Amino acid sequence: MKTNIQILREEKNLTQSELAEKSGLSLRTVQRIEAGNIPKGFTLRSLADSLETDPRNLLSNPKRGNPINRAKLINVSALTSLVIPFGNLIFPSILTYTSKRRRERKN
The missing domain is CATH 1.20.5 (Single alpha-helices involved in coiled-coils or other helix-helix interfaces)
Known part of the structure; x- marks a missing residue:
């Protein structure tokens, strides 16, 4: 199942490496987040700025079934x-x- 971050990244035609470079995070951090880790604080803001969205849009959708x-x-x-x-x-x-x-x- 794709995360919201992965969906937004693919909509902007960015690779994980490009997103990592644009956000100032390591490639491994981006990989971990797309694998399911929840970003917090600086990491969340950096990704939101890089993907030009609100940080709340990056967090998982509560409507999805658990x-x-x-x-x-x-x-x-x-x-x-x-x-x-x-x-x-x-x-x-x-x-x-x-x-x-x-x-x-x-x-």
Whole structure:
């Protein structure tokens, strides 16, 4: 899954090296941030200035589904076998299938 920083960088046709040079950060820092580390303070401001955007636009979008919450929901749905026979197979399968379809539509 792409981060907001990676999306903005690609929209401006910049490589990671070019963004690192433009922002005054190391290439490794840019790579770590695009891999999922959350930038703070100076790093966040430098990236925002380099990408000509507000720092809040670089942080992850709260509307996106949290993969941990989805995994918890699938695990809890396995308990349905206590009420419905084979529910521990049916409901997690349905949840997994629908979440995969949502991700495919977003990409």
